[in-house]
Amino acid sequence: MDSSWEDLTLAFSRTSMFPFFDIAHYLVSVMALKHRPGAVEGAWKNPFSSWFTAMLHCFGGGILSCILLAEPPLRFLANHTNVLLASSIWYIIFFCPWDLISQGYSFLPVQLLAAGMKEVTRTWKIIGGITHANSYYKNGWLVMIAIGWAQGAGGIIITNFEQLLKGDWKPEGNEWLKMSYPSKVTLLGSLIFTFQHTKHLTISKHNLMFLYTIFLVTTKVRVLGICSLAVASHFPQHL
Amino acid sequence: MDSSWEDLTLAFSRTSMFPFFDIAHYLVSVMALKHRPGAVEGAWKNPFSSWFTAMLHCFGGGILSCILLAEPPLRFLANHTNVLLASSIWYIIFFCPWDLISQGYSFLPVQLLAAGMKEVTRTWKIIGGITHANSYYKNGWLVMIAIGWAQGAGGIIITNFEQLLKGDWKPEGNEWLKMSYPSKVTLLGSLIFTFQHTKHLTISKHNLMFLYTIFLVTTKVRVLGICSLAVASHFPQHL
Amino acid sequence: MDSSWEDLTLAFSRTSMFPFFDIAHYLVSVMALKHRPGAVEGAWKNPFSSWFTAMLHCFGGGILSCILLAEPPLRFLANHTNVLLASSIWYIIFFCPWDLISQGYSFLPVQLLAAGMKEVTRTWKIIGGITHANSYYKNGWLVMIAIGWAQGAGGIIITNFEQLLKGDWKPEGNEWLKMSYPSKVTLLGSLIFTFQHTKHLTISKHNLMFLYTIFLVTTKVRVLGICSLAVASHFPQHL
Numbered sequence: 091m092d093s094s095w096e097d098l099t100l101a102f103s104r105t106s107m108f109p110f111f112d113i114a115h116y117l118v119s120v121m122a123l124k125h126r127p128g129a130v131e132g133a134w135k136n137p138f139s140s141w142f143t144a145m146l147h148c149f150g151g152g153i154l155s156c157i158l159l160a161e162p163p164l165r166f167l168a169n170h171t172n173v174l175l176a177s178s179i180w181y182i183i184f185f186c187p188w189d190l191i192s193q194g195y196s197f198l199p200v201q202l203l204a205a206g207m208k209e210v211t212r213t214w215k216i217i218g219g220i221t222h223a224n225s226y227y228k229n230g231w232l233v234m235i236a237i238g239w240a241q242g243a244g245g246i247i248i249t250n251f252e253q254l255l256k257g258d259w260k261p262e263g264n265e266w267l268k269m270s271y272p273s274k275v276t277l278l279g280s281l282i283f284t285f286q287h288t289k290h291l292t293i294s295k296h297n298l299m300f301l302y303t304i305f306l307v308t309t310k311v312r313v314l315g316i317c318s319l320a321v322a323s324h325f326p327q328h329l
Numbered sequence: 330m331d332s333s334w335e336d337l338t339l340a341f342s343r344t345s346m347f348p349f350f351d352i353a354h355y356l357v358s359v360m361a362l363k364h365r366p367g368a369v370e371g372a373w374k375n376p377f378s379s380w381f382t383a384m385l386h387c388f389g390g391g392i393l394s395c396i397l398l399a400e401p402p403l404r405f406l407a408n409h410t411n412v413l414l415a416s417s418i419w420y421i422i423f424f425c426p427w428d429l430i431s432q433g434y435s436f437l438p439v440q441l442l443a444a445g446m447k448e449v450t451r452t453w454k455i456i457g458g459i460t461h462a463n464s465y466y467k468n469g470w471l472v473m474i475a476i477g478w479a480q481g482a483g484g485i486i487i488t489n490f491e492q493l494l495k496g497d498w499k500p501e502g503n504e505w506l507k508m509s510y511p512s513k514v515t516l517l518g519s520l521i522f523t524f525q526h527t528k529h530l531t532i533s534k535h536n537l538m539f540l541y542t543i544f545l546v547t548t549k550v551r552v553l554g555i556c557s558l559a560v561a562s563h564f565p566q567h568l
Numbered sequence: 569m570d571s572s573w574e575d576l577t578l579a580f581s582r583t584s585m586f587p588f589f590d591i592a593h594y595l596v597s598v599m600a601l602k603h604r605p606g607a608v609e610g611a612w613k614n615p616f617s618s619w620f621t622a623m624l625h626c627f628g629g630g631i632l633s634c635i636l637l638a639e640p641p642l643r644f645l646a647n648h649t650n651v652l653l654a655s656s657i658w659y660i661i662f663f664c665p666w667d668l669i670s671q672g673y674s675f676l677p678v679q680l681l682a683a684g685m686k687e688v689t690r691t692w693k694i695i696g697g698i699t700h701a702n703s704y705y706k707n708g709w710l711v712m713i714a715i716g717w718a719q720g721a722g723g724i725i726i727t728n729f730e731q732l733l734k735g736d737w738k739p740e741g742n743e744w745l746k747m748s749y750p751s752k753v754t755l756l757g758s759l760i761f762t763f764q765h766t767k768h769l770t771i772s773k774h775n776l777m778f779l780y781t782i783f784l785v786t787t788k789v790r791v792l793g794i795c796s797l798a799v800a801s802h803f804p805q806h807l
Binding site: 158254 | 616638640642733
Binding site for chain 3: 377395399400401402403404406407409412494
C-alpha cells in the first residue's frame with residue numbers, strides 16, 4: 091500500500107475520542123432516552139431517576155464489561171470529566187428552555203453527523219474491550235470476543251434490564267436475545283478485531299479500524315437517511 | 330469550642346457498634362420483615378428462605394456496596410459473630426413461644442430506643458463506606474458518595490430486588506428510584522461526610538458525626554412518636 | 569480398614585472428570601433444556617440464544633460461584649476445551665438428523681448411566697468449590713458451605729434467573745427458595761465436606777467422597793428407575 095494511505099489510517103487510528111466523539115455518543119444516547127414515552131414528564135417529577143437512567147444509557151457498555159470481568163461497576167464514576175460531560179448533556183437535553191437542543195437535533199444533517207460519530211466510538215470501544223480482556227486471559231479469544239461485544243453493544247442489555255426493574259418492559263419468550271442490527275454488527279467487529287489481535291488476520295490494526303469504521307458509518311448513515319426520506323415523502327409537510 | 334464538648338464528641342465517635350447498636354439494627358430490620366404480610370407463615374413453612382431474607386435485611390447495605398466495588402458479596406458470612414447474632418435475633422423473633430419479643434417490641438419506648446440506636450449505626454456505615462471507597466479511588470468523590478449511600482441505605486434496594494425475584498412485588502413505572510425519606514437523609518449524610526473527607530468542609534469528623542447522628546435520631550424518634558400518638562388518639566383502647 | 573478398600577477409594581478419588589463424566593453432565597443438562605416446551609423451535613429460530621442458554625445450563629454452578637466470590641463470571645469461556653465439548657453436545661442434540669441422540673437417550677439404561685455419571689461430577693464440584701472458598705477465607709466455614717453448594721446446585725438458580733429475564737417463568741411467592749431434592753442433597757454434601765475440611769469430621773476425604781458419591785448415584789438411579797417403571801406399567805405400549 092502506498093504511504094499516503096498508511097498515513098491516513100494511522101492518523102485516523104490515533105484520533106482521540108474525547109471530547110467531540112464522546113459528546114456525539116452521549117447526545118445520541120440521551121436523545122434515544124428522551125424519545126421513550128413518558129421520559130420528559132418522568133424527568134420533571136424525579137430528576138435523580140432520570141439522570142441515573144441517562145448514565146446507564148451513556149456508560150452501559152462499560153458497566154456490563156466491568157460486571158463480566160468482576161471489576162467495580164461504579165468505575166465509570168471515577169472519570170469525573172466524562173460523567174460531568176454526560177450529565178451536562180442530559181441536563182440541556184431535558185431542561186433546556188424552548189427545547190432548543192431537540193429542535194436542532196431534529197435537523198437531519200445534525201442527526202446524521204451525530205449518529206456517524208457515535209459509530210466511530212463503537213470501534214474504539216470494541217478494541218478497548220478486547221485489549222482489556224486480553225490482559226486478563228492470554229489467548230482467551232472467547233472472552234475477548236465477549237468483552238469486545240459487551241463494550242460495544244452492552245448498553246442495550248443494561249438498559250433493557252433497567253426497564254425490567256422499573257416495570258416499563260415485560261420480557262417475552264425468546265425475545266431477549268433476538269439480536270438487533272447494532273448487536274450483530276458489533277459481534278462481527280468483535281470477531282474480526284479479536285482474530286486480528288491473535289494474528290489470525292494479517293491485516294494491520296489501523297487499516298482494519300479504518301475500514302470497519304467506514305463500514306459502520308456508511309451503513310448507519312444510509313439507513314437513517316433512507317428512513318428520513320421515506321418519512322419525508324409520505325409526510326411532505328414535515329420538510 | 331470548649332474542651333468538654335470536644336471530649337464528648339470524641340468519645341462518641343469512638344463508640345463501638347458491636348454488640349448493642351448492631352443488635353438494635355438487626356432487631357429493627359427483622360421486625361420490619363416480620364410485619365410483611367405472610368412472613369410468619371412463610372417462616373414456618375420454609376425456614377431457610379425466611380432466614381435468607383432476614384440476612385438480606387440485616388446485611389443488605391454491605392452486600393450492595395460489595396457488589397458495586399466488585400468484592401465478594403458473600404463476605405458478610407465470614408464475620409461469624411455478626412451472622413450468629415443476626416440469626417439468633419431472627420430465631421427468637423419468629424419462633425419465640427407466646428411471641429414475647431413482639432409483645433415487648435410493641436411497647437413504644439422500646440421501639441423508639443431501638444429505632445434511635447439503628448440510626449446511630451447508619452452514621453457509622455456511611456463513614457465506613459466512604460473510607461472503603463477512598464481506598465480504591467483516591468479523590469473519586471462520586472464513587473465515595475455512591476458507596477457511602479449504598480452502605481447506609483442499600484438494604485432497601487437489595488430487599489426490593491429480593492421481593493421482585495420472589496414475585497411478591499411488581500415494579501411500577503418510575504416507582505423504583507422514587508426515594509424514601511431514609512434514602513434522602515442517607516444521601517445527604519454521604520454528601521457531607523464525603524466533603525468532610527476531601528477537606529471541602531472544615532468541620533472536624535467527630536463533631537460532624539455527633540451532629541449528624543443527633544439529627545438522624547431526633548427526626549426518626551419524632552416521626553415515630555407522632556405516628557404512634559396519632560394512632561393512639563384515634564384508637565384510645567390501644568393504650 | 570483393609571488396604572484393598574483404601575486402594576479402591578483412593579483410586580476413585582483420583583478419577584479425572586474430563587472427558588467422560590463432563591460429557592455425561594453436559595448431555596443430561598442439555599437434554600433437560602431440550603425437554604422444555606418450545607426449546608427446539610427456539611433453537612431453529614434463534615440458535616445463538618439457544619446456545620447461550622445451553623452454556624448457562626452446563627456451567628451455571630461455576631458462574632454462580634464466580635459471582636459470589638467476585639471473580640469474572642466469564643471465566644468458563646477461557647476453558648476452550650470444555651466450551652467446545654459442551655457446544656458440540658448442544659449442536660448434535662438439537663440439530664442431529666433424525667434426532668438420533670434423543671432416540672438413543674430415551675433408552676432407559678443410557679439415561680441411568682448418564683444420570684449416575686452426572687451425580688459423580690457433583691461431588692467433584694462441591695469439593696472444588698469448598699477448596700476454592702477456603703483459599704479466600706481461612707476458617708470461613710459459612711462461605712465454604714455456600715460456595716460448595718453454589719458450585720454443586722447453582723445451575724438451577726442461574727437457569728431460573730435466565731427464564732425470569734426471558735419471561736418464560738413468573739416467580740410465585742415463596743416458591744423461589746423452596747428447595748428441590750438435588751438442592752437439599754447438595755447442601756448436605758457441602759456441609760459434610762466442609763466439616764471434613766475443617767477437621768470436625770475425622771473420616772478421610774477419599775472415603776467420604778466414595779461414600780457420598782455412592783449415596784448420590786444410588787438414590788438418583790433408583791428414583792429415575794422407579795419413575796420409568798411407573799410410566800411403563802401405566803403405558804405398556806411404550807416399552
